Amino acid sequence: YEAKKHKNSVRLFAPSMQEGYLNRVTLEQNLRQALGKNELYMVYQPQMTHEGVMYGVEALVRWNSKELGIVPPDKFIPVAEASGLMPKLGDFIMKRTLEEMKSFQEEMGFSFQVSLNISIKQFMEANFLEHLTHEIETIKLTNIVLCLEITESLFIEDIEYLLPLLQKIRSMGLSISMDDFGTGYSSLSILRKLPIDELKIDKSFVDTLIEDITAEKMVQNIISIGKNLELAILAEGVETKEQEVKLKRLGCDRFQGYLYAKPLNYEDLKLFVKAQKTVYM
Ligand code: C2E
Ligand code: MG
Ligand code: MG
Ligand code: MG
Secondary structure (H helix, E strand, C coil), X not given: CHHHHCCCHHHCCCHHHHHCXXXXXXXXXXXXXXXXXXXXXXXXXXXXXXXXXXXEXXXXXXXXXXXXXXXXXXXXXXXXHHCCCHHHHHHHHHHHHHHHHHHHHHHHCCCCEEEEECCHHHHHCCCHHHHHHHHHHHCCCCCXXXXXXXXXXXXXXXXXXXHHHHHHHHHCCCEEEEEEECCCCCCHHHHHHCCCCEEEEXXXXXXXXXXXXXXXXXXXXXXXXXXXXXXXXXXXXXXXXXXXXXHHHHCCCEECCCCCCCCECHHHHHHHHXXXXXXXX
16 A cells, blocks of 8 residues: 555655545545544634734645545545535534634634535535534534635526525525635626625636736636625635735735645644734624
8 A cells, every 4th residue: 555655644645546546436435434533624724804814714624544644625525425425524524613613712712704615515405504503503602603615616506496595594694605716607697696795716816816917817807796796805825925915906805825824723723813913703
């Protein structure tokens, strides 16, 4: 087993493994067990205001497999979806995040906005919202500010079902962010109808923003669409000051990326917050 020969498990995910060992069946079998083996955990990436103050975090799931090493979510979430494991994984993500936010509140005495990635399948489950509400109540989480990140492919779902659902979510005080915006094929007329709060500019645009005039124009267009619809604009994957300066010039309001912080585990998040000026909510 190639993976076991190395000492540093963080570097185990070599390209050869992706093709060889990490086929769907292997992943599926391991993931099924991972849920019971404490191999999954959450990390939180700070989100910053225009002034450079942290106002929230995005919760991101991690899998450190004893057998396979670190497997990125891009790899195992689609497998979870395809194999019917997503409800269980989604539950874990929701529950663990809310529990850690509760602990954070208790330990630190304040809270901030938490954005949860919700897969389309999870979102379209018949009892998604009841379930979320139930978890919030069970954990006795008061004054939490929750945002749900949903990808653009949601637009192709049944709009008759979607619209009241989104409205209900907002009436409960949660907000909705459109993740990876610009990479899908959403129509502007649908975007206009949907009650959302934020557009997240995909990292791929931010990556090429400096060299590629087309990327810059795309970002400019996304920002102007968002502003016209009175949405907040968040750029993800900001890695350099140069990108930040350009994004600010183009009118971006919120920032997330390695320039500010990598996704942090619970303990590291506390350290980060202690060292920061944070927006109190
Ligand atoms: P996403 O929601 O668009 O998340 C942003 C990804 O960009 C994260 O990768 C994050 O670690 C990474 N990132 C943020 N800033 C930077 C940066 O400055 N440089 C670089 N190189 N990367 C940056 P991650 O955690 O590997 O997640 C990948 C995707 O997997 C996510 O994309 C999301 O679609 C999915 N995912 C992750 N966690 C969850 C989850 O809890 N639930 C669901 N449904 N999907 C998740
Ligand atoms: Mg996201
Ligand atoms: Mg994103
Ligand atoms: Mg993305």
